[in-house]
Amino acid sequence: MVFKLFFKKAFLALIISMYMLNGYSQTLTVVGNNTGYTSVSTKVIKDVFKGKYSLWSNKESIIIVLPSSKAVNAEAVAKYLYGTTFSGMQKYWLSLVFQGRANPPVFLDSDDEIIEYVKENSGAVGIVSSTNKNITNTMKISISD
Numbered sequence: 001m002v003f004k005l006f007f008k009k010a011f012l013a014l015i016i017s018m019y020m021l022n023g024y025s026q027t028l029t030v031v032g033n034n035t036g037y038t039s040v041s042t043k044v045i046k047d048v049f050k051g052k053y054s055l056w057s058n059k060e061s062i063i064i065v066l067p068s069s070k071a072v073n074a075e076a077v078a079k080y081l082y083g084t085t086f087s088g089m090q091k092y093w094l095s096l097v098f099q100g101r102a103n104p105p106v107f108l109d110s111d112d113e114i115i116e117y118v119k120e121n122s123g124a125v126g127i128v129s130s131t132n133k134n135i136t137n138t139m140k141i142s143i144s145d
Helices: 001-024 042-049 074-082 087-098 112-120
Strands: 028-032 039-041 065-067 107-108 124-129 140-144
Touching: 028 074, 028 112, 039 042, 042 065, 042 074, 042 124, 065 074, 065 112, 065 140, 074 087, 074 124, 112 124, 124 140
Parallel strands: 039 140, 065 107, 065 124
Antiparallel strands: 028 124, 028 140
């Protein structure tokens, strides 16, 4: 009886772990265009995506590009950058914009759209799935802790 109960709990824990890994284990890559950075710390990149800076060190304006609610990695990005859900990320930005403390980010529906937008706009920075084949080495900004 004790063994059956232990087995059921262990099996349930395994199923929950597999579900969580499938939902949030996505590896993300930061991409940028004319940001002046090829490598940056986790803290700095999160501060950039939270609107704490308006200019890169090279005096280029920062344009934040995020996945929209239609993007497959929207929840993973929100969890990684803001520690919340996609809805929480939207609320965060609404608050900043309405307080006049930041320009609104650009929300796009797919990684390919984000990559294309970043390529075409100097100062733009976005975050996409690492598996995307359209990421060029010149766009990647490596994250160091």
